[in-house]
Amino acid sequence: MRFLRTLLFPLVALTSLALARSSTGDTVLVLLEPSLKKENFSIFFGDLEKKGYKLTFRSPKDTTPEIIKDDVAQFAHVVVFAPETKTFAGDITPQTLVSLLSKKTNLLLALSPKQTPLSSLAAEFTLILPPPGTPLISHFPKRDTPATVVPVEPPRAHHIISDGLAPVWFSGVPQALGNSPMLVPLLQAPPQAFASDADSDSGADALVEAAEKSGEGLWAGSSLSLVTGFQALSNARATWVGGIEIFSDEYINKEISKGVKSGNRQFVKDVAAWTFQEANVLRIDTVEHHRVNETLPRETYTINNQVTYTAYISQYDPELDLWEPYSGINDLQLEFTMLDPHIRTSLPPVAGEPGKYSVSFRVPDRHGVFKFNVDYKRKGWSYLSSTTVVPIVPPRHDEYPRFLSAAWPYYAGAFSTSAAFLLFVALWLAGDEREPKKGKGSKAE
Amino acid sequence: MVGPLSWLLASLAVLAVQASVLTLQSPRLTVSSSDAAQLRSEPLSLAHKVTPPVELRATDTLKLTFQIVDEDGKGVQPHQTFVRFYDEVTGEEGIQPVKVTAGGKAKLELNMARPPSSLPPSGKDPIKVSLYLGSFKHDPAQYELFDLFVPPSQPPAQHADEVFFHPRPEIFHTFRPEQKVPPKFVSAVFTLLLAAPWVVLLGLLAHIGPQVPYLFSSGIFPFIATLGAFEGLLVWYWVDLHLGQVLLYGAILSIPTAIAGKRALAAVGERRLGKSSPK
Numbered sequence: 001m002r003f004l005r006t007l008l009f010p011l012v013a014l015t016s017l018a019l020a021r022s023s024t025g026d027t028v029l030v031l032l033e034p035s036l037k038k039e040n041f042s043i044f045f046g047d048l049e050k051k052g053y054k055l056t057f058r059s060p061k062d063t064t065p066e067i068i069k070d071d072v073a074q075f076a077h078v079v080v081f082a083p084e085t086k087t088f089a090g091d092i093t094p095q096t097l098v099s100l101l102s103k104k105t106n107l108l109l110a111l112s113p114k115q116t117p118l119s120s121l122a123a124e125f126t127l128i129l130p131p132p133g134t135p136l137i138s139h140f141p142k143r144d145t146p147a148t149v150v151p152v153e154p155p156r157a158h159h160i161i162s163d164g165l166a167p168v169w170f171s172g173v174p175q176a177l178g179n180s181p182m183l184v185p186l187l188q189a190p191p192q193a194f195a196s197d198a199d200s201d202s203g204a205d206a207l208v209e210a211a212e213k214s215g216e217g218l219w220a221g222s223s224l225s226l227v228t229g230f231q232a233l234s235n236a237r238a239t240w241v242g243g244i245e246i247f248s249d250e251y252i253n254k255e256i257s258k259g260v261k262s263g264n265r266q267f268v269k270d271v272a273a274w275t276f277q278e279a280n281v282l283r284i285d286t287v288e289h290h291r292v293n294e295t296l297p298r299e300t301y302t303i304n305n306q307v308t309y310t311a312y313i314s315q316y317d318p319e320l321d322l323w324e325p326y327s328g329i330n331d332l333q334l335e336f337t338m339l340d341p342h343i344r345t346s347l348p349p350v351a352g353e354p355g356k357y358s359v360s361f362r363v364p365d366r367h368g369v370f371k372f373n374v375d376y377k378r379k380g381w382s383y384l385s386s387t388t389v390v391p392i393v394p395p396r397h398d399e400y401p402r403f404l405s406a407a408w409p410y411y412a413g414a415f416s417t418s419a420a421f422l423l424f425v426a427l428w429l430a431g432d433e434r435e436p437k438k439g440k441g442s443k444a445e
Numbered sequence: 446m447v448g449p450l451s452w453l454l455a456s457l458a459v460l461a462v463q464a465s466v467l468t469l470q471s472p473r474l475t476v477s478s479s480d481a482a483q484l485r486s487e488p489l490s491l492a493h494k495v496t497p498p499v500e501l502r503a504t505d506t507l508k509l510t511f512q513i514v515d516e517d518g519k520g521v522q523p524h525q526t527f528v529r530f531y532d533e534v535t536g537e538e539g540i541q542p543v544k545v546t547a548g549g550k551a552k553l554e555l556n557m558a559r560p561p562s563s564l565p566p567s568g569k570d571p572i573k574v575s576l577y578l579g580s581f582k583h584d585p586a587q588y589e590l591f592d593l594f595v596p597p598s599q600p601p602a603q604h605a606d607e608v609f610f611h612p613r614p615e616i617f618h619t620f621r622p623e624q625k626v627p628p629k630f631v632s633a634v635f636t637l638l639l640a641a642p643w644v645v646l647l648g649l650l651a652h653i654g655p656q657v658p659y660l661f662s663s664g665i666f667p668f669i670a671t672l673g674a675f676e677g678l679l680v681w682y683w684v685d686l687h688l689g690q691v692l693l694y695g696a697i698l699s700i701p702t703a704i705a706g707k708r709a710l711a712a713v714g715e716r717r718l719g720k721s722s723p724k
Contacts, residue, residue: 139525139579140587147581179604191529191538192577192587201524201580208542211563220540221529304620331612344616364618377609398687406627409635416639418676420646426669429709430660433720 020051020318022276024104025076028053029067031060031092033082036244041081044247044268053077053276060088068096073103077276083112083172083244094121101236108275110244113173122240125230126178130195130219136174136226136242138193145169147199149245151256152190152226154263160186160229160274160380165263169251172243174224184229184380186239186271194220227271235382239275274380278318282326282382285312285355289372289388292360300391302399303365309334309372310358311347311386325355332357332384335373342366347374367394465515465583467523469576470549472511474591479504479558491588498571498592507555509590513545515583520549525579528553530565530572530593537565537601543576557595566598664712667705674698 028048032038038045038057045055056065056075060082067078068091078100082088094117097107109118115132122129137147151167174189195218196203211218226242245251252264273279290297292306301307311334315326327349336343342364350356363370369391376384472489476499484505489495501507509528515521522545530539541563545551555561565572571592578586659665675698682691 139581139585140577142584179602179607181604181607181610191531191540192525192527192579192585194525194527194540196524198524199581201522201582204522204524204526204545207525208544211540211542217562218540218542220527221538223538333612333615335616341616342618344613346612346615362618362620365620375609379610404626405629405632408632409639412636412639416643418679422669422672422676425672426657426660427655429668429713430657430662430665431655432658434656 020273020278021321022053022076022278022318023281023316023323024106024277026053027075028055028077028079028276029065029075030055030057030079031082032057033085034059034061035084036081040248040250043249043252043265044272047265047269048272060085060092063089063091066091067100067105068103073100073105075105077106077108080107080109080118081244081247082116083110083118084114084116086114086116088117093117094124097121098124101232101238102234104234104236106236106275106277107238108241108272109238110241110247111173111175112243122175125228125238125240126180126183127225127228127240128176128178129173130176134195134197134219135172136170136189136193136219136224137196137198138190140190140192150190150193151262152187152193154187154267158186160184160280161270162266165266166260167256168246168263168267169254169256170226170243171245172226172241174219174226174242175228175240176219176223177225177228181377181379182231182233183225184231185225185227186229186274187225187227187267188222189224189226191222193224194218195224229271229274229380231380231383233383235277237275237277239271241271273318278316280381281316282329282384283314283316283323284374284384284386285314285323287311287372287374287386287388289390300393301363302393302395303363303367305363306360307363308358308360309347310356311374312355313357313384314355327354327356329357329376332374332376334359335375336361336364336370337373338366338368338370341373342370363392367392467513467515467521467578467580467583467586469588470512470514470518472509472590474499475508475510476501477506477508478502479506489590494589495591498594500594501555501557501596503557503596505557507553507557507593509543509551509553509555511551513549513551513578520547521580521583522547522549523578523580523583525577525585526551527577527579528590529575529577530563531575532565532567532570532572534570535566535568537567539563539565560595564595564598566601567595568597568600659712659716662712665709668702668709671698671702671705675702 030045049055058065060080065074067074078097080097098121100107109122111118111122111129113133113135119129119132135148136150138150139147141151143151149169149171152170153167154161154165156163168187170187174193174195177183177185194207196207198206207218227246228240230238230240232238241247246264247268251262252268254262254264256262270279288297288310290308291301292308311332313326313329313332314323315328316322317324330349332347334345334347335341343361345359345361347357347359350358369389372386372388372390374384374386469489469491472491474485474487474489474495475483476485477483485499487495489509489511499507513521513523513526526543526545528541528543530541532538539562541553541561543551543553555564571594574590574593576588576590660669675695678691678694678698686694
């Protein structure tokens with residue numbers, strides 16, 4: 001297998017440098033509202049098509065192609081570039097978009113300062129949007145673009161966004177994040193930025209009053225997120241982007257400073273790669289369990305047995321379209337549960353065997369129906385979960401300790417009885433009658 | 446005439462915009478306690494942070510006053526006058542807008558008895574306080590003012606599911622202690638005690654001196670042997686066999702035992718009859 005891969009990789013690399021496939025499918029439906037032109041996003045869509053995605057374009061008010069037909073999702077991914085659309089066709093409602101997530105379809109949604117059905121859907125994902133009409137503005141750094149077009153430093157040392165990117169041009173709404181752990185912030189606002197509808201200095205008093213209002217007050221600072229990912233329990237990913245211009249050709253080609261292009265192109269490529277299940281995608285291939293000195297699993301295990309549990313985990317490699325064994329998880333945990341976890345122990349990777357995680361432990365001395373439970377959730381990575389039910393029985397009558405030292409007197413007694421019986425039978429059957437000896441004290445007379 | 450003049454005016458305007466920088470005039474920091482006693486009062490420097498860091502107790506009040514002026518010395522009210530509280534270690538941040546009058550006079554009051562909601566949750570680490578001035582007409586300016594120590598607060602509320610996103614504490618099962626076995630010496634003593642009747646038996650037998658002349662005769666020996674085999678089967682059952690197996694083997698073995706037993710009894714009977722019938 002490795003030999004084939006060393007042959008295959010240069011061939012694949014020669015054919016297409018940027019071929020990167022999604023692990024869940026290539027079909028993408030792009031809902032592009034009529035006021036936006038496809039040509040203005042040609043670089044973004046072109047990059048997606050070069051990677052191998054098949055894009056289908058549709059206006060939000062058209063009725064075909066449907067996103068869900070006969071309760072089956074028709075596309076692997078849906079891009080909703082309809083930030084100012086107030087009415088959608090019948091098959092696009094907040095409920096159908098959420099049901100797409102449970103059907104493992106990924107979503108990429110763009111917002112705008114206008115109030116639309118999408119803004120109320122964002123609240124369901126614990127994203128708190130500012131009042132309508134208040135986009136993000138920043139007076140820092142001094143630049144020739146208007147205050148609503150903000151250069152944002154991309155995050156450093158982030159496991160989704162590439163390192164070393166130039167600042168990214170952004171314009172749109174910031175989102176305040178709820179504390180749901182399923183949210184994955186991908187681009188935080190600069191600390192000097194805030195949401196405001198003003199276009200002159202006279203709006204200063206309104207800002208102070210907004211902050212003194214109880215409730216959300218003022219949307220400001222680096223705790224705001226501009227591009228937020230959300231990973232649902234079904235492992236489908238939904239990314240909310242505060243403004244659609246971040247994908248546009250104009251922003252991709254705009255220079256951050258003299259001669260330095262913006263980081264928009266690579267940034268939106270990374271965002272799309274994460275959203276469309278190319279990057280950071282894990283799965284459990286198989287799990288095994290057996291007694292320590294055996295290789296095959298058993299129907300039941302006995303209390304106090306030493307049992308080994310093994311999980312094989314792979315990561316999706318988008319360039320080769322393969323699932324490769326992955327040993328990089330060092331905080332995986334196994335729970336041995338009957339109603340409550342009786343044992344929770346770490347499941348470390350086995351050195352020398354990629355993708356294999358194994359642990360041996362002693363089964364508790366309670367019998368019952370237990371399950372091996374692996375439940376791994378980390379921000380930005382696919383959720384791993386596996387449950388294997390196994391009954392634990394008490395020892396059979398002949399599995400208890402035998403030949404105890406406390407029983408020696410009993411062994412001696414039993415053997416004595418057998419030996420004495422055999423001796424008596426031999427004496428009685430084989431012995432001879434003898435005349436009593438004429439000796440002292442005999443009653444011979 | 447209009448052409449070059451407008452060009453001149455435009456360039457002057459551009460120069461004017463480029464040169465409009467905001468600065469702070471007479472920035473002052475005051476820390477006073479709950480009984481209005483001034484603990485600390487000093488002017489702030491814009492070039493470097495104030496040392497030592499400002500420490501506020503639970504009843505102190507921090508007052509920050511300054512005036513924002515442009516390069517002509519005229520007071521301005523910029524669009525954005527924000528004070529940022531930032532804890533570098535936890536990453537918590539809070540933004541507080543400062544009330545500025547039309548003449549540029551600004552005052553921020555931080556009363557620890559009723560802390561503002563913009564003060565982020567903090568622990569023992571200092572909160573970095575900075576000031577941001579942003580305006581549509583003037584260039585932006587930001588200043589690092591001072592480090593602030595406040596009494597530690599409650600940590601921010603966590604989502605119920607947050608626990609599942611981190612390694613959880615390990616759980617170990619407490620096993621029942623191993624069953625205790627009495628000391629082997631005691632078992633040995635009692636085994637020896639069990640040997641005592643054998644001593645008596647063997648001694649008495651030696652005294653009697655029995656003889657077994659017919660032991661290896663063809664009538665008696667098979668029966669003794671099959672009885673021995675039965676004892677052997679029982680020992681084998683004790684060590685290894687299951688009930689079903691021992692019952693099967695025992696049933697098979699009982700047939701020769703019964704035959705041999707009948708022959709043995711017949712032999713003994715014949716012996717007795719042979720003896721008693723006078724010849």
